[in-house]
Amino acid sequence: AQKITQTQPGMFVQEKEAVTLDCTYDTSDQSYGLFWYKQPSSGEMIFLIYQGSYDEQNATEGRYSLNFQKARKSANLVISASQLGDSAMYFCAMREAVIIQGAQKLVFGQGTRLTINP
Amino acid sequence: GAGVSQTPSNKVTEKGKYVELRCDPISGHTALYWYRQSLGQGPEFLIYFQGTGAADDSGLPNDRFFAVRPEGSVSTLKIQRTERGDSAVYLCASSPKPRGGGTNEKLFFGSGTQLSVL
Numbered sequence: 016a017q018k019i020t021q022t023q024p025g026m027f028v029q030e031k032e033a034v035t036l037d038c039t040y041d042t043s044d045q046s047y048g049l050f051w052y053k054q055p056s057s058g059e060m061i062f063l064i065y066q067g068s069y070d071e072q073n074a075t076e077g078r079y080s081l082n083f084q085k086a087r088k089s090a091n092l093v094i095s096a097s098q099l100g101d102s103a104m105y106f107c108a109m110r111e112a113v114i115i116q117g118a119q120k121l122v123f124g125q126g127t128r129l130t131i132n133p
Numbered sequence: 134g135a136g137v138s139q140t141p142s143n144k145v146t147e148k149g150k151y152v153e154l155r156c157d158p159i160s161g162h163t164a165l166y167w168y169r170q171s172l173g174q175g176p177e178f179l180i181y182f183q184g185t186g187a188a189d190d191s192g193l194p195n196d197r198f199f200a201v202r203p204e205g206s207v208s209t210l211k212i213q214r215t216e217r218g219d220s221a222v223y224l225c226a227s228s229p230k231p232r233g234g235g236t237n238e239k240l241f242f243g244s245g246t247q248l249s250v251l
Contacts, residue, residue: 118181118183119240
C-alpha cells in the first residue's frame with residue numbers, strides 16, 4: 016500500500032524567508048505522481064505543484080519548487096520568499112497506480128501547518 | 134462562480150438520519166471525486182466518477198454510503214443511518230478530461246461540507 020509521511024505537524028517561519036516542508040513516500044510502483052496542495056482556512060484544497068516519477072528535472076511553479084530525491088523517496092516542497100498569505104495547511108499526496116484512465120486517486124499525508132510571522 | 138460549489142457548507146444531523154451532500158463541479162469537467170477529511174488528517178478518497186458512471190468506488194467505507202451523478206455534472210453523496218464516526222469534512226473535486234491519456238491533471242476542490250452527526 017502507498018503511504019505518505021509528513022513529519023512536521025507545524026512550522027513557523029519569518030516573512031520573506033525560504034521554507035522547506037518535508038514529505039517522504041512509500042510505494043512499490045515504478046510510475047507514480049507526487050503533488051502538493053495548500054489548504055487555507057477556507058477549506059478548499061489548492062493545487063501547487065506536480066512531479067512525475069520519471070521526470071528528471073525538479074518541478075517548479077513560481078515560488079514553489081519540489082526537491083525530488085527518488086532514491087530517498089522524498090518530495091520536499093520549497094517555498095521561496097515566504098509571504099503572510101502562505102500561512103495554511105500543506106498536504107503532500109501521491110497518485111496511486113492508474114487503473115482507470117484519468118483517475119486521480121490520491122493518498123494524502125497528514126499535513127503540515129505553516130505559519131508565516133511578520 | 135467558476136469554481137467547484139458544495140452545498141450545504143455545514144450540515145448538523147442526528148445519529149440514524151439520512152443526509153445528502155451536493156457537489157456542482159466546474160462546467161465541462163468530466164471527472165468528479167469525493168474525498169473525506171477527518172479532523173487533523175489529510176483527505177481520504179471515497180469515489181471517482183468519469184462522466185455519469187462511478188469508475189472507482191473502492192473508498193466508500195460501507196454500504197451506507199452511495200453517490201450518484203445522473204447527468205454527468207452535479208453529484209450527490211448520500212449517507213444512510215448516519216453514525217457519529219461519519220462526522221468529517223466531505224470534499225468534492227473535479228478535473229477536465231486528461232489530454233493524451235495523461236494523469237497529471239490537477240484537481241479543483243470545493244470548500245467542502247462539514248458534516249456533524251450528534
